[in-house]
Amino acid sequence: MAYRKIYLIFLTAFVLTALSACEDKWEEHTALQDAVLKENLLEPINTNPNLSRFAEYLKKSGYDELLKSSKLFTVWAPTNEALVAIDQDVVNDPEKLRQFVGNHISYQQYYTYSPNPSLRIKAINGKYLVWDRSTETIEGASVVEANMQRGNGVLHVINKTLEPKPNTWEYLNSLTVGERQKEFINSQSFDFFDPNLAEQTGVDPATGAPVYKEGTGIVWRNTYLEKVRNIMHEDSLNTFIVLTDNAFEQEYNKISNFFVTTSEDSTRELTSWNVVKDLAFRGLYTPENLPDTLVSLFGVKVPIDKSAIVSSFRTSNGMVYVMNKADVRIKDKIQTRIIEGESAIRPRDFSTDQRNDRIHYRYRSNASNNHDLRVYDHGQNSGMWVRYQLYNVPAGTYKFYMKAVKDFGTADLTQRLAIGDFTQTTTFPAVTIPMYQEEEQYLGEYTVDKYGKLTMFVISNPVSGSDLNPIVLDYIKMVPVL
């Protein structure tokens, strides 16, 4: 009897244990305790009556679907009052609306305590938003209700809309002043055909070349954006000067005679290019921290007269100043040029490729760039030459100097510089430079009549004897006469 009782007790205990085991204690432990975290970001926006307009635009722009997804977002939702003033053009243009709404959403979660002291946050439309902790604003808007955490991100309610700013390129094109500059920069645009992007429809039976569908594979490009600075790019900050037409004219006339070529068109093109190439700067210079001189990407100093600023505008990727004067000094624009002796390439730039072991790129601590060139014991008794080819040389008169330190042997150094043609002896006669002379030797003046390529030669003394006919060259210096 007692046995049976014990059996029953055991059975009961077993069944109870088994039943209780059905509840997963661990799952309970890890389960989300906060019900709101099961919601996505769209739900609090849709349920908050004060955000109904924003909810409507989200739906209209299609971004509501994005906010249901499982990525992480930060949403800065403007209140209904803030959205009252919105331009109806924006609301009615789907593309503009998408830009506008996209400017209020970013990937990743940012809380009010995230910026320290400030953050540049990339919104999903590609523009950057500045969130400043000290003023507690994002792009000038204050947070009304902060840090509402949901399953896929965080929501802040703000009291102003975040209008997408134009970038510098867009702003330049919207300007009504600075027409010449705008026109020139736009004239640098061209359509480029990229076969990788084009749709191939077949193969030309005659030539075997691919045939592409008309109108595909065309890429818009702009030389100014590629060679000076891409002011379209949202990721880097820049400062940009727009000259009024008068100021542009002034700068243009100042330098146009240095860009004389064979045609007027190309002269205009070159001169304009040389005016605008120095008007973009790396980094953000706001009016508060604007220095009195900026250095362009080509090393040219540009004086900034604050009284000449007509207007300024903060774009999404920098600052634009419209100015009625930017008086760049000619000597900063047309710079002294130094041609290093060691820049000649062996054997390409020498009169013979049979004496390569006699062409020496020497290390000399007293030399410019620590190196010079020596051609020694070359045996070319009628003269050996080395050639230097220069490109983009502005027209005008230059003073020529030569530095060559002969620190070997016993004889002084005699050699000659020729422009254009190595047989030409009239421009500069042969010079004799005393041994160990560290000073530059003045050779004389020469006028370059057209902008473009300039070829020059250094020719050895046409005599025999390794100590009498070497070439030594640290550098040639061309100083423009202005």
Place this chain on the structure above:
Amino acid sequence: MKKKLFKSLRRAFPVVLLSLGLFSCDKLIDVQPDNALEQDQFYQDKFDADAAVIGIYGKFLNLAEHHIILNELRADLMAVTPAARESMVQLSQHTVTPDNVYADPRPFYELIVNCNDVLTNFDRMKDESKMSQADYAERYSDIAALRCWLYLQLAIHYGNVPYFTEPLAKITDITNLTLSDLSRFDKFTLDQMIDELIRVMEALPYEEQYSPLNSLNRSIDGYNTRKFFINKRVLMGDLYLWKGEYLKAAEQYKTVMETPTSVTGASNEFDSYKIKWADVTNHNDLSVGYVRYADQDVTALIDNNTQGWKSMFIRPMDGLFNEEWIWALPFDYTFGQKTPFVKLFSNVGGDYLVKPSQHAIDLWESQVQRNGFPWDQRGRWSWKMQNGQPVVMKHIYNFDPVNPLQTNGKWFLYRAALLHLRFAEAANRDNQHKIAWALLNNGGAAFDDPDITDVREELDTFEPFPYNFAFRSTNTPYFRDIYHRSAGIRGRANLTYLSIPGGISSQDSTIYIENKIIEEAALELAFEGHRWGDLVRIAKRRNDPAFLADKVYAKLVKAGNPNADAVRAKLMHPQNWFLPFRME
């Protein structure tokens, strides 16, 4: 009947079983291992002895890291990186605590105990006529000399260390060697150790390298073993140099300089260990050289893995290698060996723990080449900038980060340039300034007297052994003296020659020349594991601790170490030159 039989079987069965069990015990317990030998089965003939020698050197390879770190990081040419371990930082700034791994001399003693065991067994083999007297003499002397080298290193770094030559076979496991095991032995100071080691070395039955027909001289897996074994004469020379017996030291070094070392036996007496001149046409040399006629051209530097000074750290053990290297051991990954140097030095594939000191870099950059370029190319080959960090390259040229498992390399222990500098150090102290200066500078050219026209009257030291050097190379009369290709250490490195300031006394010039020899050793031999010994030896000889302290100070100051002054003050007391001796 049947039942009865069964019954008796049943009774007998346990007895049979039991007796079977008892018999089998005998063999069951005493099974002979298939792949190992019992101690009394080993040491049966000279090939067993060869295996023991190879085994000792195989284990010796494990000391490479200790050797380089102790001798370089404690001195002035090598510095720690931010990644270095605390133990290395302590070594570098001389604040070694007893728990530092480098304060543990056990790696040295483990090998010493092995050597003692091998030597005891060699004695037994000789007594039991298992090895001929000649075979015994060569092998015994080799291992005994290696043991002397280990003791010298111990004494240089730890100062007062136990010295014993017993095999300690009773100690069951030498990896558990403790200080108390060694405490019963006498401790020797550095001076006492040098005396004892000289006594041992002088008593060795054999002083040369293994004779050409010895079975240890052979090619194993593509490596010729000739340079694996310690050179007893350079060790003796070093010991005499420590002792201050300069003539005896010079005699030993000079004998090595003139050892023919060719594999084939053909004479290369002009090239081997002579610091040979540059091969200006083909550049098959160990010099700092430029394309002929283009020595003024920075782009004409001979800079590849098979020619020039750099190649001695890269090339296989070929003819040119053998002209320079006296003692070097390979690490070959195909045998599971791994060079420890990649881990120490490389910043691609290694841990980048140590680097060249700024002090060393400045020393190289303050030299002037004979073409006027203001640097020492040996420096630019000893280390280089790699990904913006200065990296010691000498030991890791054979490592290719693309094949990180091919951890090949060599442990470089002794070479001709070191031999010449050590000879010069001895000669200089023995008042033979001119030949010392010539070997350091421009070799035979120093004895070319423009006032003498008869070549028989010049290009010769006209001194007796060991200072007899003849440098003539003329056709009429025909001379090819054996040192005629000697270029001098600085000559081979394409550096300008030094000159002794005028008007200084003989005493002062001895010091001046010695300073320059030690400086040249830094330029030529940096990171090869000789520096700390050089500094201790000279400081001790001159009784001038500042010689050592100032150099370490210079390294620390240039590294911005705030303790530099304190370290200098500490090193002004010679007892602080030694590491704490720890064993537990």
